[in-house]
Every structure is written in C-alpha cells, then in structure tokens.
Amino acid sequence: MKSSKILLVDDEEDILDLLEYNLSKEGYTVKTALNGKQAIEVANEFLPDLIIMDVMMPEMDGIEACGEIRKNKLLANTIITFLTARGEDYSQIAGYDAGADDYITKPIKPKVLFSKIKGLLRRASVEAELVEETATMRIDREKYIVIQKGVEISLPKKEFELLALLMSRPNNVFTREKIFASVWGDDIVVGDRTIDVHIRKLREKIGDEYIKTVKGVGYKFVEVED
Amino acid sequence: MKSSKILLVDDEEDILDLLEYNLSKEGYTVKTALNGKQAIEVANEFLPDLIIMDVMMPEMDGIEACGEIRKNKLLANTIITFLTARGEDYSQIAGYDAGADDYITKPIKPKVLFSKIKGLLRRASVEAELVEETATMRIDREKYIVIQKGVEISLPKKEFELLALLMSRPNNVFTREKIFASVWGDDIVVGDRTIDVHIRKLREKIGDEYIKTVKGVGYKFVEVED
DNA sequence: TTTAATATTAACTCAATGTTAACCCACCAT
DNA sequence: ATGGTGGGTTAACATTGAGTTAATATTAAA
Known part of the structure; x- marks a missing residue:
C-alpha cells in the first residue's frame, strides 16, 4: 500500500523535527512547512492526505491557510488538523468554520497523536477507496x-x-x-x-x-x- | 450472493427510519435498535455483518455496547461503525479502543454512507476466508x-x-x-x-x-x- | 489564420524480471 | 568423520516490455 502523506506545519522547528522523525519512522511520507504561506505551496504540490498545522504562526496563521487550502479542489478531502494550546477556545470555533477536521491540544502526547492520526487516515482511506468507482x-x-x-x-x-x-x-x-x-x-x-x-x-x-x-x-x- | 445484514442503532427514530428505508432499498437486510442494550440483544440474535451505531445514546452508549458486542465470539468479525458528530474527538480514541472499525460523521451524507458501507462490506468479505482450493x-x-x-x-x-x-x-x-x-x-x-x-x-x-x-x-x- | 497545445506513431532505452548454473549448508546415511 | 543429497541462495547474464522520447501530424483557442 502506498504510504500516507502528511504535511506538518509549525513555526517551531524543534517540534517539526521531532514529529517528522517519529512519523517517518511509523512509515508515513512527511513534508514540513514553517508557516501558512509555505504550507499552501507545499500542499498544492505534495497533495498530502493529512495536514497537521499550528494555529498560531507568523506570515499566515493556520485558520487563514486552512481556508486557502480548502479552495483547492484537489485538496478537498485532505484532512486538516490543528495544533492548539489547551484552552484557546475561540480558535476552535473559528477553525471548524474554516474547515478543520479535528484538533490536537498542546502539549502533544505522542501516543494520543499517533492514535488520532491512524484513526483519521483510516477514515480517509475508506472514503478515498470508494471514489474509485463510477457507474460503469x-x-x-x-x-x-x-x-x-x-x-x-x-x-x-x-x-x-x-x-x-x-x-x-x-x-x-x-x-x-x-x-x-x-x-x-x-x-x-x-x-x-x-x-x-x-x-x-x-x-x-x-x-x-x-x-x-x-x-x-x-x-x-x-x-x-x- | 446472500444479502448483507445491517443493524442500525440510534435513539432518534427519524434517522433510523430514513436509513432503514434507504438501505433496504439497496438490498440489505436491516434491523434497528434504539439504544445500546437493545442493540446487544438484537445483535446476538440477528448476527449482523455490519453495525452502524450512534455514540451518544440513553440506556447504554455506543462505546459500552461496542465493548459488550466484541465479547461475543459469534460477532467477532462483525464490523462496527460509529456515528459521531464532527469534532467529538475524545470519543474517537475511546471508540477505537473499544473495537470500532470506522467512523461516520454527522450530518450523514447518504451517498458517502452508502459507498462507505459497500466498501466496508466488500473488504470484510474478502478478508473473511482464505482460499486453499481452486477448481484445478x-x-x-x-x-x-x-x-x-x-x-x-x-x-x-x-x-x-x-x-x-x-x-x-x-x-x-x-x-x-x-x-x-x-x-x-x-x-x-x-x-x-x-x-x-x-x-x-x-x-x-x-x-x-x-x-x-x-x-x-x-x-x-x-x-x-x- | 495563426500557433501553441495535444495526438499519434514508431523507435529506443532501461529497469524489472527471467534464466541458468554454481555455490553453500544442513541433514542424513554410511 | 565422510560423502551424498537437495533445498535455498546468489551471481552473472539474457530477455522482456513498460516507459520514454523524438519526429511529425492534427487540433482547438485566440
């Protein structure tokens, strides 16, 4: 099976590196971006299955980037997940409006993260599978x-x-x-x-x-x- | 081919009726239950191939029911799919732990639901028996x-x-x-x-x-x- | 009408697989 | 121990056909 593609977006390189390392080890194909603007560029090329994106970033924040990404039809059923600090409640509402599929709260617990990723991708893969069928x-x-x-x-x-x-x-x-x-x-x-x-x-x-x-x-x- | 058996579990009768009507029309054999407790009873009798169950229900919620159902060996390879409102992420992790195979988010889009069901049942039927014998x-x-x-x-x-x-x-x-x-x-x-x-x-x-x-x-x- | 984009055809390239034979090694009988 | 036997692996080389390219024709948009 083709390995799932994940795009990580965060302005802290430490976090990016850490996540990239772990997710690659799990067998995912991973790319990274440092801000929303970059994220959009990479996403359009890379066509990831899942985007994990920080809400707060310089250049362009996660909410805005999410909105932009949703405009690309090729990325229509890419799953977008936000990273958010615990308690930033208002971002949740704004994020769902922008088309986010899920939230992960910082601090990140790897086990929770991986189980969540697995679940999200599984859901997506089932959905993806069925697009391969038309009337004839x-x-x-x-x-x-x-x-x-x-x-x-x-x-x-x-x-x-x-x-x-x-x-x-x-x-x-x-x-x-x-x-x-x-x-x-x-x-x-x-x-x-x-x-x-x-x-x-x-x-x-x-x-x-x-x-x-x-x-x-x-x-x-x-x-x-x- | 024998028609697949589906058990629908939800506390809203409107949804049950609607789904039952549509799925029957698609050729599935459908039974329904209004809560987790009923679901277990019906499942043990009916031995469905697929259970579609709301997470939030009175009497006994979906997670608990799922755990109970998984205890019955006769239902070991029954597929269990949860209905969940978008963003209820805690339930997701708990659900997978309980042995859920997939998620469907509300609001339900019939087309998505039907193709998902088709995909799940097909996959299951393929995985079911390993062949040791062919015609020659x-x-x-x-x-x-x-x-x-x-x-x-x-x-x-x-x-x-x-x-x-x-x-x-x-x-x-x-x-x-x-x-x-x-x-x-x-x-x-x-x-x-x-x-x-x-x-x-x-x-x-x-x-x-x-x-x-x-x-x-x-x-x-x-x-x-x- | 003009022209860049695409269609078509056939030739060519090269990576994936096929094939053969030699080699290693565990196991067994002597 | 010795030697035979056969499964498993490898290396070297052959073959194949998928994939690519190049050259030319055709098409549709401006």
Whole structure:
C-alpha cells in the first residue's frame, strides 16, 4: 500500500523535527512547512492526505491557510488538523468554520497523536477507496485491474495509476503538474509527451469517451451515459 | 450472493427510519435498535455483518455496547461503525479502543454512507476466508503437497509457502514486500532474485499459466480455464 | 489564420524480471 | 568423520516490455 502523506506545519522547528522523525519512522511520507504561506505551496504540490498545522504562526496563521487550502479542489478531502494550546477556545470555533477536521491540544502526547492520526487516515482511506468507482467502471487495487461494464481490463502500472487518479474525481480537471506530482513523484522528471502517450494508451483500452482533454489545462475523467 | 445484514442503532427514530428505508432499498437486510442494550440483544440474535451505531445514546452508549458486542465470539468479525458528530474527538480514541472499525460523521451524507458501507462490506468479505482450493488445484497443509487435477505434487517448503500465499487470494496481486514479509519474515533479508527463482521453479512444476507477473507491482495466482 | 497545445506513431532505452548454473549448508546415511 | 543429497541462495547474464522520447501530424483557442 502506498504510504500516507502528511504535511506538518509549525513555526517551531524543534517540534517539526521531532514529529517528522517519529512519523517517518511509523512509515508515513512527511513534508514540513514553517508557516501558512509555505504550507499552501507545499500542499498544492505534495497533495498530502493529512495536514497537521499550528494555529498560531507568523506570515499566515493556520485558520487563514486552512481556508486557502480548502479552495483547492484537489485538496478537498485532505484532512486538516490543528495544533492548539489547551484552552484557546475561540480558535476552535473559528477553525471548524474554516474547515478543520479535528484538533490536537498542546502539549502533544505522542501516543494520543499517533492514535488520532491512524484513526483519521483510516477514515480517509475508506472514503478515498470508494471514489474509485463510477457507474460503469471500477478500480480494483488488490487485483490491479479495472472492471469496465463487467469486463476485466489489466493495465500496466503507470496507466493504472493515471486512470485511478483521474477517476478519483470524476469531471475534475487534473493539470499536468498534478498528474506528474501524483503519478510520477516530485523528483522524477519526464518529458511532456510522456503523459499524452499514456493517455492515448488508456483511451485505446477503455474507450476515447472516458478521458476528455481540456486544452491548456489538463485532463478529466467523465462518466459516460448509455 | 446472500444479502448483507445491517443493524442500525440510534435513539432518534427519524434517522433510523430514513436509513432503514434507504438501505433496504439497496438490498440489505436491516434491523434497528434504539439504544445500546437493545442493540446487544438484537445483535446476538440477528448476527449482523455490519453495525452502524450512534455514540451518544440513553440506556447504554455506543462505546459500552461496542465493548459488550466484541465479547461475543459469534460477532467477532462483525464490523462496527460509529456515528459521531464532527469534532467529538475524545470519543474517537475511546471508540477505537473499544473495537470500532470506522467512523461516520454527522450530518450523514447518504451517498458517502452508502459507498462507505459497500466498501466496508466488500473488504470484510474478502478478508473473511482464505482460499486453499481452486477448481484445478488444492493445497494440503497436512501432507505438505499440492494436488493439481488429481496429481500430487510435492514441493519444498519455500515453494509451498509461496504458492499457498498466492493461492490464498486468487487474482490478487502480492507485492514483493508482502511476499517477503509473509514467506521469509520481516527480519530475514534475501536478495531480490531469490523470489524469481522460486517463482520459476513453481511455474516449472505447476505450469506457467498459473502465476502471472504484474511488472512493477508483484505476482498473482490466476485460475486457468480448461 | 495563426500557433501553441495535444495526438499519434514508431523507435529506443532501461529497469524489472527471467534464466541458468554454481555455490553453500544442513541433514542424513554410511 | 565422510560423502551424498537437495533445498535455498546468489551471481552473472539474457530477455522482456513498460516507459520514454523524438519526429511529425492534427487540433482547438485566440
């Protein structure tokens, strides 16, 4: 299984380092940011499953950043959790308004934190899993096949991941950057045409009508009607 | 397929009625209970596959009921899902401790709920039974042999374990990591080619067509048609 | 109409896997 | 002990096909 991606945001580097170390050891893929502004940048690239963010930060505070992040549709069901000092009650109300999913109070107790993270991600993973199914098509990660109108189609890795990504949000346009970041990874660099070729192969196998090109923007998966 | 049995537990009858109506329409067999105490009684009779239970209830709350239900061995692999208001985070940790499998936050979005239910039930049914026997092949752990179309084939330990693993979920892809973890153990480290060699020997003995390579992902056992 | 973005095709590259044979070692019989 | 046997591993090399690229054609937006 792909390891869950967590973005940590706090202005105290000590805390960041500590958490990053522990979470990496638990098998998560971790990135960090020092303030809200950075957090938004990193989040748009990294597409984390979970963001743990301090409320009080310089540059841009957590509440504001949360609001910004929620504007990005790709991050719509990213879980956002605030770190807050015990008793900062008002932030809780403001935070939920901004779209936070949960709170963790400082001082942080690792055990509580990990159990909470696990729970949150589990919830998310169940939710994420079901986006891989539309009226005529279903992704089966276990068997690594796509079932289209009852017919099993086996796809090579990259094509499979690409389709899974597009299907995860039907009708949503994915830019090339997002596709690269998600299917290839931030570090790997490949030419621009590579993506077209994979799209083509996919269209060849599942039918042209499922993947639509939005010129100058990206690609999207559309559910076809009979 | 037998229709899955779902037990709904909530003190608000409106919600119960609504959910019962919708889930029945989806083809599930549904029973309801108004509190934890009732839930336990009904569960012991009804033996549901899935229990959806509110956390906050009179008489006996969800957490307590969950703990009680987990004591009944007949209900050991019943899935329990809590309904919880957004942000009740204490209950989350307590709930997981009590043996909950998932959470659904209120307000309930029917579409989310139904797909979640579908996902949970599917996962459970897959995890339920491990296959030791397919149409043309049978594993005999006692005798440590494989019977293929009536012919006994004796295999060395590693090959046997490897085949047993792959066969346990036909068509499921097993990654190299999983195979190593399961056949060799997490601690033992062996070279990458080792696995290929065992696969090859297996293929030599049972026929190439039974084990399929999914490049970049892993291997899977497929049942061959005659 | 113009042009940048995308489609298409085929050739090529390279990492993942297949294959073979040699080697090590535990176990067993002599 | 000695030597044989076979499972398990490894190393070296071969093969394959997924993934990429390059070259060219086509398309849709301005």
